[in-house]
Amino acid sequence: MSYLFDREILVLDGAMGTQLMQKGLQAGHPSILWNVTHAADVIAVHTAYRDAGSHCLITNSFGGSRLMLQRHGLEDRMVDLNVAAVQNAKEAASGRCMVLGDIGPCGDFLDPLGDITEEQLYQDVKLQASIMKDAGVNGFIVETMADPGEMMVSVSAAKEFGLPVLASFTFEVSPRGFQTMMGTLPGIAAKAAIEAGADAVGANCGTSLDLNAYLEIGSLMKEKSGYHQVLLQPNAGAPIQDGDGYRYDMDPSQFAKWARLARAEGVTIFGGCCGTTPIHLAALAGNFAR
């Protein structure tokens, strides 16, 4: 099996949630359920990213932790939903790309701000990761994190299985510069994730971030993370209210040009978050030999 970091540049994939919304997923509905109820749609999105040049598909398992599933009364479906998420990505990959198991935030604050203890969180993430590992993922991505404490616990739990773990925070613009919702700066966030054992650190999503912000965050994280690999997955611009939903209007060629600039800053892992499409991903991947 090829190893995740064999390549000089690793191209991840683009958005899953906003792609599924275009296929009818309603906001607030747990998208992980679609792995079973709308498997063909999920596989179609993965396949489009594979054909666009992704090296690594990310499972549709954001919200697949026990705590998140509990909110929808789905905690009994923990195994079958996470297994289906991996199977759908692997079916689309058909041996041509690797598959990363997606782990999102637990949706609560850690004790003492919230109700969940570090030990509970650790066991929850370990359980989700073990299900996805048994189903055959090549590594994990812990993403859209705001709290470095939650990131550290989640990364150490995911690292139990000897597979690579990518760690990605979400930043927003603030008067102090870029920081997570919990007030953490990019350099501090990167160090925390690395200390917990992350193999790569970076950023994804963020509704107030443009591509220039992503260049700055990328170089800040690169500088503070030493030799570590940095990953960036921006949204396709800021969301624009459009009727009941949102649309995104970033030009794919702009996205591709940005990736070349980020590459020059030392970023080596690229993908897209909300609003990015297979067309964006194809433009991005076109920069880098497959």
Ligand SMILES: [Zn+2]
């Ligand atoms: Zn996003």
